[in-house]
Amino acid sequence: MKAIDQTTIVFTSRSANEGFARACTACFAAQLDPTLDEVADIKTAVSEAVTNAIVHAYPDRIGRITLRLRLLAGNLLEVQVKDSGVGIPDVEQARTALFTTGNEERSGMGFSIMESFMDSLKVRSAVGRGTTVTMRKRISKRREGTP
C-alpha cells in the first residue's frame, strides 16, 4: 500500500524514549484530525510496542529501535516498531493474554492492549534477529464544518 505521508524515527532503547515515541506518534497522527480517544488509543498501543522493545528485545544492552509512521489511503494510520533484539520464539504464545517472560513489573497484557486499541496487529519475529510489530488504525472522518 502506497503511503501518502511517512516518517521514520530511530532512537535508543532507553526508557525515557517511551514518552518520546508516544509524542512523535501523536504529532504525526494529528494530520488525520483524530478524536482525543483515538489519540489516546494510538499512544497507548505505541507505548506497549516500544516498551516491549526496550524491556524484552534488549534485556541487557542498549539497542536501536525504529518507529515508522505511515499515512495510508482511507484515513488509515500505520505504526511500525522494529528492533534488532533477541526475537520471539513463539509469537502465538507471546500474543496470548497474561503470557509473560518478564518479572513482576510486567503483566503480560501488552499485545492484548495493542490488539484491542488498534484495528490490526501483525507481529513478525526471528530469534536472534529481532521483532517487527505493525499496527493499523482507521481514524474516523469527522465531517468538515462540524465542531
Added chain:
Amino acid sequence: MPITVNRQPGGLAIVLSGEIDHHGARVMMQQLEDAIARDLPMHLTLDLSGVTFMDSSGIAVLLRTLRQMNQLGGTLRVTAIPAQARRVLDAAGVGRLITLE
C-alpha cells in the same frame, strides 16, 4: 514526586500523578511500597485523578499494590480514574480483581 500521601481515619488515600509507563513505574512502585510499609493501612484508596497517561506498566503497579494490601489483610480501592487509564484497565479486565470506582 509522583505520589501524594494523605492520612485518613482508618487508612491512607494516595494520589498518583504523571505518566505511569515503564519509565515512571519503578519510582512510583517504590514510593507506594514505602508508604504502605510505613503506615500499614487497613484501607488504601488510590486516586488516579492526576494520571495523564497509563499503560500496562500501570496495571503491574496496581496488581502489586493489591498483593501488598492482601498480605496486610487490608482493602484497596481505585478512584477518579481518567478515561485513558480506564480503557487500559478495562481492556485488561483489572476490574475483576480490584474495586474500580
